[in-house]
Amino acid sequence: MTWQTPLLRVDPLLADPATRIIVCCGSGGVGKTTTAAALGVRAAEQGRRVVVLTIDPARRLAQSMGLTELDNTPRRVEGIDESAGGRLDAMMLDMKRTFDEVVLNNADPARAKAILENPFYQSLSAGFAGTQEYMAMEKLGQLRARDEWDLIVVDTPPSRSALDFLDAPKRLGSFLDGKFIKLLMAPAKAGGRAGMLFLNAGMSMMTGALNKVVGAHLLRDVQTFVAAMDTMFGGFRKRADATYRLLQAPGTAFLVVAAPERDALREASYFVERLAAETMPLAGLVLNRVHGSGAAQLTAERALSAAEQLEDLAAEEEDEGRAEDGTGAAGGTGDGAEDAAGDGAAAEDAATDGATVSGAAVDGQELSPESLAAGLLRLHAERMQVVERERRTRDRFASLHPEVPVAEVAALPGDVHDLAGLRTVGERLADGRPAVT
Helix, strand or coil: CCCCCCECCHHHHHHCCCCCEEEEECCCCCCHHHHHHHHHHHHHHCCCEEEEEECCCCCHHHHHCCCCCCCCCCEECCCCCCCCCCEEEEEECCHHHHHHHHHHHHCCHHHHHHHHCCHHHHHHHHHCCCHHHHHHHHHHHHHHHHCCCCEEEEECCCCCCCCHHHHHHHHHHHHHCCHHHHHHHHHHHHCHHHHHHHHHHHHCCCCCCCCCCCCCCHHHHHHHHHHHHCCCHHHHHHHHHHHHHHHHCCCEEEEEEECCCHHHHHHHHHHHHHHHHCCCCEEEEEEEEECCCCCCCCCHHHHHHHHHHHHHHHHHHHHHHHHCCCCCCCCCCCHHHHHHHHHHHHCHHHHHCCCCCCCCEECCEECCHHHHHHHHHHHHHHHHHHHHHHHHHHHHHHHHCCCCCEEEEECCCCCCCCHHHHHHHHHHHHHCCCCCC
């Protein structure tokens, strides 16, 4: 059974002035960065003032937008058609720099200097689990407060699990709200050998969080860090909660990005359920790299059957040629395979995914028309098997979430590396129709 799902209409979402934040989320390797960039380009060329915030450490976004580099400051993207009044900026999150900015903006110069030079802080800001996701929310809140752009597109971190984007800020906020940190200070306040014993007993609970900060200076570094940041702990939780409420607001739209693969769609299903539980606005599912065929009426079974008939016919003619001492000519296709061979020729473009056949010879050996047609039919059969496998995976997701609108983006023959490629992705995303009808 093929499930009918509502179509995700991207252009009305981008054009709606009430849409202020679009969050592209999903597991790693499903095309979140490309989707976010394509949405940014399309929205800007339709008249929106857009900034794309990427947390992906890869440089593909900068390259595709023609920028030599991206950093923690939004940069203007050249080559965008601004005739409709829009513009596009892009930036890449610098986790540590964002953390430093938070400290500098919320502490007096002397206190800020003490914090920034503290070894415990340097470890925390550079590698603590959840810091990247937390700082992504900090930066999102900063961009929204500036009110310089009417649309912010967020490419979420390439976490092992897409759910980390929602979970990690709360975990880090809990760590920084003062309770756990102040527990570390208790031994120092108690003093003496008993205090050190208490600290050693508690260290086993926090080894994972502090595995980069060890040695004789640990207690002193923690004391200095807590003393300097004592007045800031509540602010971390307050800002995290404020940004979380911003993500729940009507002006925010989540797009779950996935590929038509079992693991990616399972992760997408978890995320859809989590967004519902957190009452966060889900716009729909973007399904990237969907394969299709220009000759979907020719099934894999028919193509393989026709290929076998043509290969048998080619073998017979080869035997006849040898019997005639090589003077026999290649014959026709035969009645049984003639129609299917015609279908195979029609399927050539889809089966080869844009490749062209430049000759009828392989390794210097001339191929008969029958052998060439049989090879194309087998390629088409492989493509149709992929199409069918993706359809089953897609239907499984739709059966669990029939209310979620879906936009399918047909697979491209190559990587996206420039604005033209991003425009193509945006067009396919806006179309959103299934690759196979």
